[in-house]
Amino acid sequence: RKEVEQDPGPFNVPEGATVAFNCTYSNSASQSFFWYRQDCRKEPKLLMSVYSSGNEDGRFTAQLNRASQYISLLIRDSKLSDSATYLCVVNKRSGNTGKLIFGQGTTLQVKP
């Protein structure tokens, strides 16, 4: 079983739609959680950190459920520019450093 699992999609949605991505992780020792975005042939970039209390950044809302080891990302009012791969990332302590473990990514295609 992969340490971080995501539905690879693709998710094809019209502009303005609301779309939700889910992610599960297997290691309860995981320390911190993130969603990254990766555009085609580009490097991953942080979209937002994920906290147990939930957090929102504009049209994006992230939630963490430690008991269920589950992370979600909600995108409201999708824009064409949201088309990308969304990577669920778990940072697990390894000695005095961390180890970023990536899910395989969920591909979103927003269509006009």
Added chain:
Amino acid sequence: DTAVSQTPKYLVTQMGNDKSIKCEQNLGHDTMYWYKQDSKKFLKIMFSYNNKELIINETVPNRFSPKSPDKAHLNLHINSLELGDSAVYFCASSHPIGRGEEEAFFGQGTRLTVV
């Protein structure tokens, strides 16, 4: 004013050759990483260094040898390149866990093609 820069961006080479990829970060981070992204787009950690010290070596063939001359640099040398080494290699850096600023910043990637 690139935060994490790696060179070259593209690398095409023949099987059996030895090549190096360089990485530098100007963010003052203590921790640096090498990740490999294969054709299925899965990002896998290869190595992690903290203050020039190797912390993580994820079952990578010993043909791959990272070198960290100082905490701002982490280079990757690959000996006897094989077809299966073709991938995109990303360098990244971050603060260590526990400082509360654990976001990793990635370089633009090096697209290695072995022919």
